Amino acid sequence: MAVALLPRHSLLLLLALGAVQAAVPPPPQAQLQLGFYARSCPRAEAIVRRVVRRRAARDRSVLPALIRLHFHDCFVRGCDGSVLIDSTPGHPAEKEAPPNLTLRMLDVVDDVKAAVERACPGVVSCADIVALAARDAAAMAGRVRYELPTGRRDGTVSSAAEVNLPSPSASFAEALSAFRSIGLGVVDLTTLLGSHTMGFCHCGLIMNRLYNYNSTSPFDPTMDTGLLAVLRRRCPPHMVTPQNQSRDVIVPMNFVAPLGPFGLDNSFYPSVLAGRAVLQIDQELASSGAARRIAAMFASRPGNFRVQFAKSMVKLGGVNVLTEKQGEVRLNCRRLNS
Incomplete structure (x- = not known):
């Protein structure tokens, strides 16, 4: 699949702007x-x-x-x-x-x-x-x-x-709006979703993409047909109900993960660009010009992904924090001190 790339200096400028925002x-x-x-x-x-x-x-x-x-x-x-x-x-x-x-x-x-x-x-x-x-x-x-x-x-x-x-089936606009509501932007959204190369997904979160997408198509037409066939075999419709979602069948978040299901690398992004993202919120990155260009850059430059993932995690970790005399230091993380 051909992917239109921004000039290298434009992509680096976009990431630099994200870093400046994180440094405010x-x-x-x-x-x-x-x-x-x-x-x-x-x-x-x-x-x-x-x-x-x-x-x-x-x-x-x-x-x-x-x-x-x-x-x-x-x-x-x-x-x-x-x-x-x-x-x-x-x-x-x-x-x-x-x-x-x-x-x-x-x-x-x-x-x-x-x-x-x-x-x-x-x-x-x-x-x-x-x-x-x-x-x-x-x-x-x-x-x-x-x-x-x-x-x-x-x-x-x-x-x-x-x-x-943000819902696993959120559109790109909905996901970006949710991230912006806590002070994060398109660079952070595209970067942090890269962690979806790790772990597993419950079938209950993707049933609409497989069987009931919209009035014109039972499945998401942006999904690679090979992935669709695999997911339908692993997630037949009769196996999942909302009541048992925490215990239903699971599938890998990324079927092409060189480090395995618990390794963090840039392999999420080639999957997105090829229509092979499992969650709709992930596949939606390919629908946005800016996010798609960032994804394409991360797909070919793993070092850039690691650097930006670190920056975006620091930025996430500073969202609406309590400090000094605010809140408390819990003695037991599961319950309040009093």
Whole structure:
């Protein structure tokens, strides 16, 4: 498939503009710091890394799960660890909302929290643990390394009713609008969706693309016919109902992943350009001129993808953070201190 490319200097300028936007300083109360725990808990980041590495050695699916957990946390009320809070009678928390029912590896955060509490009681926030664990997961999955400012405080509100993440079947315009609502742009959208080269997708999230797309076609006509045939074999319509979506059949997010289903690389982008993205929100990148050109550049320049993924993760990690006297530092990530 032929892909129209921007001149190299134009693409680099577009990415540079995204970096400039990421570098715009937040309001003073929202400032995070590199090495925030250097004095109060100097081993904090090493402890997070050690626990994540130990758990990933047993189960590599920890890596995409932690990156996804960070995204789901930051998209609702900002990066405040509110996705970790358990529901209480009459008050369903964020983790009970449908988009969060398939979140996994929250117990890794529990393990990290227990370890940092032994070293530095009441110092390291759950929000920082989630952000640091995602950073370490990216490094272990695909050599994406970056310094992460810390100093986040934990939120004290978690409501399932407030969860409004971009749908897996969102159009490009809808996805971009959702990203812009939290201060991210087209470069960040195109880059962060690249993590969809990792992990698996529940069949319930793609049934409309396979069997009930619109009034003129039962399937999404932008999908590669070979992929359509594979997905229909693996996801027959009678196997899926909304009630069992968290336990239904799963398929790889990317069928052409050189590092396997738990590696982070640029192989997502050739799949998008060839009509072989599994989720509609991913395939929609090919429908936008700007996003398609960025995807084409990432497809041929893996180093550029890694650099921009790091920048976009730092930017994501700064969304609507609580700092200083705001919020609290939870002693147990699953419940409020009082």
